Amino acid sequence: MLSSSPPNKNQLNITLLFYRILIAFALIRTHGWKKIIDFQETVNHIPDPFGIGSTTSAYLAVFTNVILAAMVIPGLFTRLSALGIASLTLVGFFLVHWQDPWPVKDVPLMYSIAFIMLIALGPGKFS
Numbered sequence: 001m002l003s004s005s006p007p008n009k010n011q012l013n014i015t016l017l018f019y020r021i022l023i024a025f026a027l028i029r030t031h032g033w034k035k036i037i038d039f040q041e042t043v044n045h046i047p048d049p050f051g052i053g054s055t056t057s058a059y060l061a062v063f064t065n066v067i068l069a070a071m072v073i074p075g076l077f078t079r080l081s082a083l084g085i086a087s088l089t090l091v092g093f094f095l096v097h098w099q100d101p102w103p104v105k106d107v108p109l110m111y112s113i114a115f116i117m118l119i120a121l122g123p124g125k126f127s
Contacts, residue, residue, distance in 0.1 A: 009125075013125040015124075016126070017124055019118075020118060025073065027111060065088075085111070096108075
């Protein structure tokens with residue numbers, strides 16, 4: 001697997017399976033779960049870049065960071081779920097954190113790249 005030759009289909013599908021599980025779990029664990037645990041704190045502090053209200057923005061963030069990410073893990077509607085996640089993280093990068101230092105805006109950028117890769121490659125055979 002560490003050779004210069006391209007991976008065979010089975011290696012690629014196994015890699016996509018682990019990639020999908022790990023990146024979605026990381027999003028749920030790091031960003032989604034804490035939004036659920038203290039939802040009122042989420043409502044009080046979540047940015048509202050589109051003016052739809054803090055509560056609606058919080059529900060949207062929880063849906064994206066938990067429900068859509070959970071759908072990515074087993075490979076359910078992976079491209080559509082990843083598109084929703086990438087949309088939210090790109091809004092975070094370009095609208096919410098654009099003026100922040102790189103260590104802050106790096107997080108939404110990396111999640112955006114990770115889920116855009118899933119949009120491009122799909123979930124693989126093991127979904």
